Amino acid sequence: MNNLRLIISFLALSTLFSCASNQKSSYITSDSISVSEFSSSVEMLISNTNFLEDEILKINAKNPSVQRILVNSDVYLKEGKLIQANSELERALRITKEEGAIYLRLAHLRLIQGLLAESKSFASRALLIKEISSWERLLLNVYLKRPI
Amino acid sequence: MKIKLTLGSLGIITLIIVFVISAAIVAIIDSRVTNKLDGVLWTIPAKVYSRSLDLAEGSQVNRSNLIKEFGMLSYSENKNPSKPGEFIYKKNKLRIFLRGYEDQKSGLFEVSFKDGKVTKITNQLGISVDIVKFEPVAIGGMYPSHMEDRILLSWSQVPSILIDTILMVEDQNFFNHKGISLRSISRAFFTNVKAGDIEQGGSTITQQLAKNLFFTSEQTIKRKVMEAIAALLIEFHYSKEEILLAYINDVFLAQSGKRSVHGFGMGAQHFFGTSISNLETDQIALLVGMLKGPSLYNPRRNPNNATKRRNLVLEILQKGRHINSTSLEEYKSRSLRVVSPSFRSETKYPAFHDLVRLELRENYEDSELRTQGLKIQTNLDPVLQESLENSIKKTKAQLIKKYGKKLTELEGAALAIDIASGEIKAVVGSSDPSKFGFNRSINAIRPIGSLVKPFIYLTALNKYDEYNLTTILDDSKLSIKSGGEIWEPNNFDKKYHGKIPLHVALWQSYNIASARLGIELGYDSVQETFNKLGISKSIERYPSLFIGSFEMSPFDAIQSYQTIAADGFYSPLRSIRDIKDLKGDIDLSYPYKIEQRIRPEPVHLLKFAMKQTFISGTARGYSRKDIESWQAGGKTGTSDDQRDSWFVGFAGELLVLVWLGFDDNRPTPLTGRSGALEVWKNFINDIQPSSVKKNSFPRIKYIWTDKKDGLVSGEKCKNSLLVPFIIGTEPNTIPSVRNRCASNPKRNQSDVMQKLKKVFEEGQS
Numbered sequence: 001m002n003n004l005r006l007i008i009s010f011l012a013l014s015t016l017f018s019c020a021s022n023q024k025s026s027y028i029t030s031d032s033i034s035v036s037e038f039s040s041s042v043e044m045l046i047s048n049t050n051f052l053e054d055e056i057l058k059i060n061a062k063n064p065s066v067q068r069i070l071v072n073s074d075v076y077l078k079e080g081k082l083i084q085a086n087s088e089l090e091r092a093l094r095i096t097k098e099e100g101a102i103y104l105r106l107a108h109l110r111l112i113q114g115l116l117a118e119s120k121s122f123a124s125r126a127l128l129i130k131e132i133s134s135w136e137r138l139l140l141n142v143y144l145k146r147p148i
Numbered sequence: 149m150k151i152k153l154t155l156g157s158l159g160i161i162t163l164i165i166v167f168v169i170s171a172a173i174v175a176i177i178d179s180r181v182t183n184k185l186d187g188v189l190w191t192i193p194a195k196v197y198s199r200s201l202d203l204a205e206g207s208q209v210n211r212s213n214l215i216k217e218f219g220m221l222s223y224s225e226n227k228n229p230s231k232p233g234e235f236i237y238k239k240n241k242l243r244i245f246l247r248g249y250e251d252q253k254s255g256l257f258e259v260s261f262k263d264g265k266v267t268k269i270t271n272q273l274g275i276s277v278d279i280v281k282f283e284p285v286a287i288g289g290m291y292p293s294h295m296e297d298r299i300l301l302s303w304s305q306v307p308s309i310l311i312d313t314i315l316m317v318e319d320q321n322f323f324n325h326k327g328i329s330l331r332s333i334s335r336a337f338f339t340n341v342k343a344g345d346i347e348q349g350g351s352t353i354t355q356q357l358a359k360n361l362f363f364t365s366e367q368t369i370k371r372k373v374m375e376a377i378a379a380l381l382i383e384f385h386y387s388k389e390e391i392l393l394a395y396i397n398d399v400f401l402a403q404s405g406k407r408s409v410h411g412f413g414m415g416a417q418h419f420f421g422t423s424i425s426n427l428e429t430d431q432i433a434l435l436v437g438m439l440k441g442p443s444l445y446n447p448r449r450n451p452n453n454a455t456k457r458r459n460l461v462l463e464i465l466q467k468g469r470h471i472n473s474t475s476l477e478e479y480k481s482r483s484l485r486v487v488s489p490s491f492r493s494e495t496k497y498p499a500f501h502d503l504v505r506l507e508l509r510e511n512y513e514d515s516e517l518r519t520q521g522l523k524i525q526t527n528l529d530p531v532l533q534e535s536l537e538n539s540i541k542k543t544k545a546q547l548i549k550k551y552g553k554k555l556t557e558l559e560g561a562a563l564a565i566d567i568a569s570g571e572i573k574a575v576v577g578s579s580d581p582s583k584f585g586f587n588r589s590i591n592a593i594r595p596i597g598s599l600v601k602p603f604i605y606l607t608a609l610n611k612y613d614e615y616n617l618t619t620i621l622d623d624s625k626l627s628i629k630s631g632g633e634i635w636e637p638n639n640f641d642k643k644y645h646g647k648i649p650l651h652v653a654l655w656q657s658y659n660i661a662s663a664r665l666g667i668e669l670g671y672d673s674v675q676e677t678f679n680k681l682g683i684s685k686s687i688e689r690y691p692s693l694f695i696g697s698f699e700m701s702p703f704d705a706i707q708s709y710q711t712i713a714a715d716g717f718y719s720p721l722r723s724i725r726d727i728k729d730l731k732g733d734i735d736l737s738y739p740y741k742i743e744q745r746i747r748p749e750p751v752h753l754l755k756f757a758m759k760q761t762f763i764s765g766t767a768r769g770y771s772r773k774d775i776e777s778w779q780a781g782g783k784t785g786t787s788d789d790q791r792d793s794w795f796v797g798f799a800g801e802l803l804v805l806v807w808l809g810f811d812d813n814r815p816t817p818l819t820g821r822s823g824a825l826e827v828w829k830n831f832i833n834d835i836q837p838s839s840v841k842k843n844s845f846p847r848i849k850y851i852w853t854d855k856k857d858g859l860v861s862g863e864k865c866k867n868s869l870l871v872p873f874i875i876g877t878e879p880n881t882i883p884s885v886r887n888r889c890a891s892n893p894k895r896n897q898s899d900v901m902q903k904l905k906k907v908f909e910e911g912q913s
Contacts, residue, residue: 063204063205063206064205064278065204065205065206065207065278065279066204066206067278068278068279069204069279083735083737083739084735086737086739086740087726087737087739090569090739090740091202093568093569093740094202094569095202095204095206095207096206097568097801098841106740117743118741118742118743120744121717121742121743121744122742124717124744125715125717125742125744127844128715128748128843128844128845129843129844130841130842130843130844132844
């Protein structure tokens with residue numbers, strides 16, 4: 001019983017603390033989504049990297065030339081050739097920096113490489129692109145929410 | 149169980165320990181010897197290339213730049229391109245017969261353009277193709293594992309008179325000893341006593357080579373023993389010809405600034421401006437004579453010593469019957485004939501080469517780079533590089549015309565990088581860019597003047613609950629005690645400007661308001677911003693820091709502005725794209741790194757103020773259309789007494805920084821605007837950057853404010869400016885004097901749109 005009280009108190013304090021810290025930098029965090037608002041399928045995205053990867057690779061670039069490069073990169077990624085996959089993504093970025101699909105893959109690649117801070121930064125950078133879909137935005141938020 | 153230690157067993161144990169330690173020392177020396185000498189003997193130069201150009205649907209292309217690049221790739225114009233290397237660019241269509249590169253097959257392709265963008269690419273069958281890839285431009289060779297400039301000679305390139313001279317002077321018994329020669333030591337002793345001077349050294353050539361491997365010049369018994377072991381190991385592993393060749397390529401001949409001159413190939417270039425095969429006997433005698441004391445016998449610094457030493461070497465040659473007495477007298481009568489310091493450039497772009505070399509040293513292991521036939525693909529854009537070089541030269545000529553010959557010795561440095569990725573596109577380290585020498589882009593550490601101010605203002609804007617662009621700053625007289633003295637900064641126009649909004653103080657570059665702001669923010673806060681921008685150096689705690697006493701190299705300065713231009717995302721600058729070997733076994737790359745250092749919104753506000761530099765400030769002159777399509781912004785900088793002229797500016801995807809000044813730090817007649825900005829403008833006007841799309845900042849709201857009091861104004865009010873604010877930090881008081889013009893329906897409409905946009909975007913996120 002005492003333990004239960006302790007857990008409830010801890011949870012209450014954590015919630016209060018997180019609310020307080022959120023309030024302090026309200027504008028800072030408002031372009032990302034609160035985890036509690038995620039549906040169960042999104043929870044799955046966060047917890048299962050393979051499922052997440054499948055979703056990321058379904059995101060196509062609007063520019064057909066860029067899309068062709070992304071297909072090459074995806075093949076390398078599936079083969080575990082991460083350096084080559086990265087080179088292709090950089091090649092795509094040199095053509096355009098306006099495709100969320102490139103940044104999503106870069107965020108995912110860095111996640112696989114264990115570079116979580118960089119993964120977040122790529123996701124964060126992609127959120128500055130004007131023409132980005134809601135689904136891309138949501139997926140980018142998945143990378144932003146990963147604990148470092 | 150007790151172990152009885154007898155004197156005998158102790159002796160055996162001691163012997164074993166001594167043996168193991170000795171074996172380990174020998175193994176370490178052996179590995180060092182083979183590593184170093186293999187590098188000297190077997191390395192062949194890596195080939196260095198520019199970036200390869202991809203053209204894809206949607207690629208932004210500047211026609212004239214493209215044609216310039218075709219010229220560099222030796223493509224020729226032909227009405228009907230029918231073989232590799234031919235093209236025709238007519239109206240908005242390019243027909244080109246590609247040579248083929250990597251996965252790009254050779255063949256005829258047609259590329260269509262509209263409004264500076266690729267719209268369609270087809271192959272010779274008329275089938276649509278997504279991308280065509282051009283081969284990169286070869287920009288030179290280098291020896292990656294040496295990390296220095298070298299001209300490595302092969303045995304067939306070494307003149308026989310050089311071999312004879314080295315052997316006569318340094319080691320006459322070279323082909324007979326095993327690394328150490330008691331005979332050489334004793335003969336040197338007697339020769340020197342007889343001559344009354346030191347004509348010969350006791351060390352063999354092998355010992356001298358071994359000495360170079362241990363870097364320090366301390367004369368200790370331990371060091372001599374190590375050298376002797378190394379000499380024996382060298383003789384064990386290598387033939388006499390290989391040892392002599394390594395010596396010829398590795399020996400230290402001179403120090404020129406920060407650059408060491410190693411090897412006779414480089415020495416010939418450095419002192420005589422030509423290759424070793426063109427040298428005459430007296431010139432070779434001079435170089436060999438320098439081995440005894442590179443500084444003491446340096447022909448530029450000590451010509452008398454050098455002449456005496458050369459003549460002595462010539463006499464030794466005559467004694468050895470390598471030259472006759474008539475030639476001896478003829479050679480001795482000649483002057484030294486050394487030329488001004490010059491290094492043959494193994495590359496077209498020496499300053500860029502320096503960066504490649506530095507990056508190799510920082511990021512790759514020596515063993516990774518030892519493979520033969522490496523191919524280093526860099527990020528250099530050859531068209532931008534040529535243009536940046538020409539801009540420095542052209543501007544210098546214009547400035548000399550305007551200010552006179554006192555600017556003949558004016559020097560400069562400039563860098564152009566891709567903002568988002570940190571890829572280095574072009575670098576210039578001298579006003580004579582093709583010359584090897586002091587590379588100012590990395591080595592000139594100079595006060596940055598007002599280039600420091602955006603760092604101070606960013607510190608303020610990052611404290612978004614305390615400062616915004618219209619926060620009022622005080623530009624009245626400031627007098628404070630600093631370092632025991634009274635410090636009173638002045639503005640460039642020697643005037644005080646009273647109360648002014650923060651953004652005005654920045655784009656007008658007011659010193660007093662900036663200094664007061666810096667003091668208010670505190671050194672720790674400012675240091676924190678410096679660190680976020682990639683500046684690792686600690687700031688000195690003097691208020692003059694806030695108006696530009698801080699010193700940086702152009703390279704470090706552009707790195708810190710990269711984070712600003714990229715909306716707070718730091719990416720380390722990179723000159724190398726990847727390194728491959730011929731077989732494809734090696735594939736090293738230095739990938740695109742990104743780190744969010746500062747939130748984009750405060751940086752966006754800073755960039756707004758930097759854009760005003762082009763609209764109303766020190767860099768005005770460009771059309772509003774260009775400024776908007778390039779999302780341009782910049783900052784001028786001038787140090788005390790106009791010793792340094794700086795400009796940094798972003799336009800399109802490029803960030804370009806320029807420095808001008810004298811090497812001896814004397815004052816120039818130039819400000820940032822009249823000097824460095826002119827280089828920037830010449831460059832940007834030549835390359836015409838592509839337009840970029842605006843980023844999305846849902847948390848930013850634009851409000852009409854008054855340029856003087858910073859309070860709410862309206863589009864129709866006089867002196868008003870549309871200024872960005874982080875939502876929740878915007879001013880909302882309309883002064884009564886502007887009640888009528890500020891309650892403009894347009895403003896309200898814009899407000900409503902902003903609210904709708906906010907609701908919509910929050911719904912998306």
